[in-house]
Amino acid sequence: MDTFLQQLVNGLTAGSVYAVVALGYTMVYGIIQLINFAHGEVVMIGAMVAFTIINLLVPSGLPPLAIVLIGAGCAVPICMLVGYGMERLAYRPLRHAPRLAPLITAIGVSIILQHLAMLVWSRNVLAFPQIIQSHTYFIGGAAITTVQIAILAICVTLMAGLALLVYRTPLGTAMRATAQNAQVAGLMGIDINRVIAVTFVIGAALGAIAGVLFGTYYGIAQYTMGSVLGLKAFSAAVLGGIGNIPGAMLGGVLLGLVEALGAGYIGDFTDLCAWGVPLQACEGGGHFILMGSNYQDVFAFIVLILVLVFRPQGLLGERVGDRA
């Protein structure tokens, strides 16, 4: 039971980070039907910028929390700039091009950003300075650290804030109008270029924070970290129904849970000896495990395939004909 509870805690923490990243995918898709594959790189840049700033500030003797906040405070505007830049330079000129063109461009942008980051921050795995003294609490046998609590709290706040923005403000109304029909929204006096740019910028800001959270949680950052994280978040967005904001949140958390439980239990379920298969390896309480926890990353993509086959519109998405 302890183990199960702990896997839930692990899954929730990872899942809430996925959810925040997934929001960036889903918002952009909702508004211009573009899968922005470069979003994972924005997350990576967020983590890298925070890494640099935190490293610079460690000798200053400021309180650790202040250092991390300043790091995040620098990462957010820089990622916003990156988000705005890629929309303005790479996607806007292609807004009326066939669907495939911006998609390929997105992959190109992703490669460019990744390699720029490699030039700036090297190929090495960078160790985030471990300055925050993380305390571990035990709740019903499950360990939860202060960092994990902070991640959960921050992610919930971000998601609530975004929901407020989208459903309760004039800007949100404009975003939803643009998402429904950009042309008509434009005729109604909405500056759709501005609305789209703002969507990218908000998504990038969320990504930056997710990057900083990821970095402080796992303690490492590398220029390649964005690709797998991005793909997982994309799977989460599809799971929830791409284009649907509550869907991305739900999808992210669910994906985190599926991954944690999957990786935690797949070894036991694929142990042929536990199934009673008579093998030489099983003698004397041995084990013959077909798939171990190194298949953790596979779960995200199994989920993606299952969703695409059985419920292409995602959990909360509506069938929207051939829009996609």
Place this chain on the structure above:
Amino acid sequence: MKNTPIGISVIAAAVAAAFVAGCGPSSGGGEVKIGHVGPLTGGIAHLGKDNENGARLAVEEANAAKLKIDGKEVKFVFVGEDDQADPKVGATVAQKMVDAKVVGVVGHLNSGTSIPASPIYSQAGIPVISGSATNPKLTEQGFKTQFRVVGRDDQQGPAIASYLATNNKPKVVAVIDDATAYGEGIANEVEKTLKAAKITVLPREKGTDKTTDWKAVLTKLRGRNPDAVFYGGMDATGGPLMKQGRELGIKAVFAFGDGACTDDMAKLAGQAAEGLLCSQAGLPVEAADKKFLANYKKRFNADPILYSPFTYDAANVLIAAMQKANSTDPKKYLPEVASIDFAGVTGKIGFDGKGDRKDAEMTIFTMKGGKVVPVAVIKGGKTMPWAEFAKK
């Protein structure tokens, strides 16, 4: 471009000199070339330079001693080449060494470059001794010209496992690997040794060499209460593993192979890294002969970093074999290398049938105050506390 004519003439002179030297007699007396290959550019260039310095010092000392072989005084010429730690370049440079008619080679630094280079030296019949390549495959290829004065990865697994078994006396040990050839290999050796010591080993858990989230695996292991956790993998994944293990409240001893036996572990895992155990093939630099350390410092104005005592010994083994055979012809002195009994700065050197060093030392380290410090040396199955070993 005022200097061009001079530059060209210098190069021409050098080429001519090399040509003359290349055609010179290679058996007995005269100029004898000893090569060294290691990465002198790229991420581990500092280690390559350290290795090269070790071999260079040995050659220079041999020249200063005015050794006589076959009645004539020999002058050793040191040829250093850069293989960029790249397997393809490693093979190219090996060919270059052969073409330059070196009589023996010290190197290469990496297993990855040594393995593709070894058939080239073998074909030319040139003895090659590595001071730092630890992959078992290097000497398993069966080349009679390949030797190494450093231990093998598959001697390291048993070393760390037996240290763990005798010092920490765990009842249950969890073994994790990163599904690479290195990680799986060393984890298998550890598991074998632990089982032989009648210690329960939990079913193997796996990650990848890119895993960052170990919580699912560690949570599962926590439920089974191991007294120790061994991880076969590199520091980039081992650091997060140990940090997350402590966050989950796992109190077990964490042990690693040389891939995660670096000071970087303290950066990657923070405070959590304190007290880890890990092993390295060979000895820490400070264990080498004091006279060597002083001479190195005097000649290069820097302290040896890692494997230079081993490359120094490797070069000296080549020279000692030539003296014993009374010839600098690789064909004639090669059998003397194979049967050498040499007192080097890293201890007694002799080779087994494969070209591996007999009784190679392994060193066990622990993390103390953000640095890995030696705690014990294991040689020939015997463990000796570091303080005792260092006194000798």
